[in-house]
Amino acid sequence: MQPALSIREVGEAVSRARTGAAEYCTNFFPSPQKLQGWISHGELFCDERAGVAFFLRKDRGFWHLYFCAADPATLQRALTTLPILGTDPIVLDLVGKEAELARLIALFEAAGWHIYNRLFRMARTVTAAAAAAPGTPDSRVVVADRAEVPAILDLLLRSFDCRAEQIPMLYEVEAAAAAGQIWVARYAGGLAGLLFFETQGFSSLLRYWLVAPELRTQRLGSALMRRYLAEQPAVRRFLLWVAASNPEAIVKYEHFDFAREGLVDYVFANDRIRP
């Protein structure tokens, strides 16, 4: 296993796995910005074996596994030769339409992995005419200050499962705060909730939306969401991933006109992580 040193090197490893691929399969979809961040921070490692390019990304005490393989049978063979699977806690995400994932799900289950969680993608599509009107801003909701970044990260880590929900690293939270992509709700002088998003042109990915449990009667969650939607007048498509194990959140998103799409993320874990 070698550290990945450049985007070019990663692309070449992917190319070798794709050469002559009959049924190319992968779960490796990083944006160039994310990939560069992982490489720059020494988080990404590459392991090419038996015709498969494996990538391992270091997280908080566990790894994310990505693969690029010519076909499922090649992947299945190569998986049995990856030593780290027997020693370290590892998760992997299989993303796609439910029916298209069936073969890979069966493959990983047969290889001894278990389904750790499932996430659904939800979308909210708006027309220019229906874009949210600005309205009167709630003064409790403001753009996050960079000084709040440690508290924001602490709240994310306390509120979400980092194995299933891709909690950002400190440098990513710092970059998001600097870009004005985190709104926070303040209550009684403290951080009570947040909404963390990534907007690119006509699309916006809502990454995290939460309010501290003891303050959930203060309508801070609604204030955050309304402010977010109103401040993105150019966005035509809002997206998010939500854990299937969190039906209360799904109901709240539906309240704001998000609806389930066909995409599912099966989060698998190896036997070093308990179900």
Add this chain to the structure above:
Amino acid sequence: MNALADILKSIRPEFDFTTSNDFLADGMLDSFDMIALVAALDKTYGISIEGVEVVPDHFRNLSTIAALLKKYGVAAA
């Protein structure tokens, strides 16, 4: 170009890909969509786009995608 626009539309039906000059900057395609697009192009045209070619510059608009396909001997109609 119509065939290409149709393939893109099948991935992201809510956008009109003929009106944008930069699908990525405009948020019409993300990295997951790019992989779906590569798979669709491979299947439609019977090619295998190299991993090193799967970079944003090749997927910015209809012209850049057509130029990429041309490298594989495909004239996108």
